[in-house]
Amino acid sequence: MLEVLNLSLSVSIQGNRVDAVSGVSLALEAGRVLGLVGESGCGKSLTAQAILRLGEFQGVAKSSGDILIDGESLFTMSDERLRRTRGGRIAMIFQEPMTALNPVFSIGSQIIEVIRLHLDMDKQQARQRAIDLLLDVGMQDAEQILKQYPDSLSGGMRQRVLIAMAMAADPDYIIADEPTTALDVSVQKRIIALLLNLQKKRGLGLLLVTHDFGLVAEMCDDVAVMYAGQIVESGPVKEIFDHPAHPYTRALMGCRPEVSETGGALAVIAGQVPPPGQWPCGCHFAPRCSGADELCSATVAADVWRDHSHIARCVHVGSK
Ligand SMILES: Nc1ncnc2c1ncn2[C@@H]1O[C@H](COP(=O)(O)OP(=O)(O)OP(=O)(O)O)[C@@H](O)[C@H]1O
Ligand SMILES: [Mg+2]
Numbered sequence: 179m180l181e182v183l184n185l186s187l188s189v190s191i192q193g194n195r196v197d198a199v200s201g202v203s204l205a206l207e208a209g210r211v212l213g214l215v216g217e218s219g220c221g222k223s224l225t226a227q228a229i230l231r232l233g234e235f236q237g238v239a240k241s242s243g244d245i246l247i248d249g250e251s252l253f254t255m256s257d258e259r260l261r262r263t264r265g266g267r268i269a270m271i272f273q274e275p276m277t278a279l280n281p282v283f284s285i286g287s288q289i290i291e292v293i294r295l296h297l298d299m300d301k302q303q304a305r306q307r308a309i310d311l312l313l314d315v316g317m318q319d320a321e322q323i324l325k326q327y328p329d330s331l332s333g334g335m336r337q338r339v340l341i342a343m344a345m346a347a348d349p350d351y352i353i354a355d356e357p358t359t360a361l362d363v364s365v366q367k368r369i370i371a372l373l374l375n376l377q378k379k380r381g382l383g384l385l386l387v388t389h390d391f392g393l394v395a396e397m398c399d400d401v402a403v404m405y406a407g408q409i410v411e412s413g414p415v416k417e418i419f420d421h422p423a424h425p426y427t428r429a430l431m432g433c434r435p436e437v438s439e440t441g442g443a444l445a446v447i448a449g450q451v452p453p454p455g456q457w458p459c460g461c462h463f464a465p466r467c468s469g470a471d472e473l474c475s476a477t478v479a480a481d482v483w484r485d486h487s488h489i490a491r492c493v494h495v496g497s498k
Contacts, residue, residue, distance in 0.1 A: 179205060179206065179207050179208070179246075179247075179248060179249075179383075180205070180206040180229065180245075180246070180247050180268065180350075180351050180383060180385075181203075181204070181205050181206075181245065181246045181247075182202055182203055182204040182205075182225070182228075182229065182243070182245050183203055183243050183244045183245070183246065184201050184202070184203055184242065184243040184244075185199060185201070185202045185203070185225070185228060185240065185242070185243035185244070185245065186199055186200050186201055186202075186240070186241040186242045186243055187199040187221075187224055187225075187228055187233065187238050187239065187240055187241065188238070188239050188240075188241045189224070189237060189238055189239075189454055190237050191453075191454060191455050194455065195239070196454045196455035197241060197407060197454060198221055198224055198238070198407055198454035199221040199224050199225055199228070199407045200407040200408050200457075201243070201408060201409075202221075202225055202243070202404070202407075202408065202409050203409065204225075204385075204402055204409070204412075206351060206383040206384075206385050207383055208350060208351075208381055208382070208383045209381045209382070209383065210383055210384075210399045210400060211374070211377060211383075211384045211386060211397055211398045211399050211400070212383070212384070212385050212386070212398060212399070212400045212401070212402065213386050213387075213388060213393070213394035213397065213398035213400070213401040213402070213415070214226065214385060214386070214387045214388070214401075214402050214404060215387075215388055215389065215390070215391055215394050215401060215402070215403055215404065215430065216389065216403060216404035216405055216430070216451075217389055217405075217430075217447070217451050218389060218451065219450075219451045219453060220404045220405055220406060220407070220451055221404060221406070221407045221454075222355070222387045222389075222404055223355055223387065224238060225404070226270070226353050226355045226385065226387050227270075227355075228240070228245065229245060229252075229268060229353055229385070230264050230268060230270055230353065231245075231252055231253075231260065231264075232270075240253065247263060247267060247268065247351075262296065265292060265295065265296055265346075265347055265349070266296040266347045266349060267349050267350050267351065268349055268350070268351045268352075268353065269343075269344035269345070269346075269347070269349040269351070269352050269353070270344065270352070270353045270354075270355070271337075271340055271341060271344050271352060271353070271354040271355070271357045271373075272340070272355055272357075273355050273356040273357065273359055273360055274360050278340055279328040279336060279339065279340065280328070281327065281328050281329055282327075283327075284324065284325055284326065284327055285323055285324055285325075285326050285327070285328065285331070285339055286305070286308060286323075286324030286325060288339075288343065289308040289311065289312075289324075289339070289342060289343055289346060290304045290305060290308050292343050292346040292347065293307050293308060293346045293347065295347075296346065296347030297346075297347055297348075305324070307346070308320075308324060308342075308346075309321060309324065311342040311343075311345055311346060312324070312338075312339070312342050314342065314345065314376065315338040315339075315341050315342045315345075315372060315376075316338060316368075316372060317335070317338055317339075317342075323335075323339070332365075333360055333361050333362075333365065334361055334362070334365035334368070334369060337357065337358070337360075337361060337365075337369050338369070338372070341357075341369075341372065341373060341376070345376060345380070348380075349382070350382065350383060351382065351383040351384070351385070352373075352377070352382050352383070352384045352385070353385045353387070354373065354384060354385065354386050354387065355387040356387055356388055356389070357369065357370075357373065357386075358370055370393065370396070370397060374397055386398060391430050391431050391433065394415060395415065395419060398415050399414065399415060400412070400413065400414055400415060401413070401414075401415050401418055403418075403424065403426060403427045403430065405426045405451070405462055405463050406451055406452055406457050406462035406463070407454065407457065407462070408462060408491065409489075409491070410424045410426050410427065410462075410463065410490065410491045410492070411423060411424040411426070411427045411488075411489065411490045411491065412488075412489050413484070413487050413488030413489060414487055414488070417484075417485075417487070417488050418488065419431070421484065421488070423482075423484055423488070423490035423492065423495045424463075424490045424491065424492045424495070425463065425467045425468070425469050425470075425492065426447075426463045426467070427490075429447045429466075430447070433446065433447065447466060448466065449465065449466040452465075458475060459475055459476070460474055460475040460476055460477050460478055460479075461474045461475065461477070461478075461479055461491075461492065461493070469494060473493050473494075474493060474494075477493050479491045479492055479493045482495045
């Protein structure tokens with residue numbers, strides 16, 4: 179199990195350190211897909227990157243909390259163990275495949291490098307594994323692809339290569355940060371189907387970061403809804419879809435094209451997500467919430483348990 183426990187992360191804005199993620203808890207189990215959903219700027223990528231301790235390179239620091247993989251803290255493990263964990267036990271698939279691939283090396287040499295970094299294989303064995311991985315992600319002419327360079331592939335093909343690379347060391351968990359937003363809609367569907375297929379076949383725990391609630395409905399077992407640095411609601415997808423409790427979740431669900439009253443055009447929630455350092459007192463969503471009253475801006479809502487797994491953070495949950 180991969181657990182994020184009460185994690186807060188700070189960033190530096192105009193010389194001040196402010197929290198950009200506040201008290202986030204998530205649990206990702208093997209064989210399950212957890213969606214992390216919210217509008218742009220809510221802190222989804224910061225949270226996802228923290229799971230690999232990647233944000234630290236960009237000045238992001240942990241202010242409190244912990245991240246545990248099978249009970250072991252990522253923050254106290256040795257550098258060598260962290261290096262083996264990254265890619266070996268937890269792999270990441272990024273939004274923009276071109277930035278994650280090196281343009282000056284062939285696809286083959288990049289996949290083989292990842293394999294040999296994590297698995298005890300000679301060059302020939304690693305090459306064969308690279309071919310198998312490319313076949314696994316639906317690239318039939320795998321031998322040919324090995325010789326090619328990233329810029330000779332389409333966006334969808336590059337994303338398949340990145341998925342193959344993420345699978346290279348047989349990880350237990352995959353963190354996919356908006357893995358398809360840079361792609362055409364038809365390609366998106368195929369990549370998502372591929373990812374789900376691999377997740378099921380290998381029994382992976384998959385954290386899928388997205389701003390698309392429709393995708394959550396299609397793909398995920400569980401969902402965590404994030405707003406302005408906090409998880410405002412979480413639980414099994416079916417439960418949340420049938421009984422969304424937090425006004426922000428309901429608003430996001432109303433933005434799905436199939437339910438939008440604007441006839442297909444994407445509805446939006448009026449106003450904007452406040453950036454770190456400008457979060458309001460009390461409930462972060464209150465200024466944009468049609469049901470908000472004085473209590474909302476005066477109180478920091480505690481988590482309310484709707485049932486054993488469904489949590490919502492709204493002072494009016496249960497009373498409205
Ligand atoms: N290294 C950084 N230094 C300062 N501020 C940062 C840093 N990284 C992120 N932020 C800020 O933290 C907030 C959350 O960023 P994050 O990238 O996690 O959002 P997100 O939910 O992934 O959004 P998107 O859907 O656009 O990818 C944003 O306001 C962003 O500007
Ligand atoms: Mg992001």
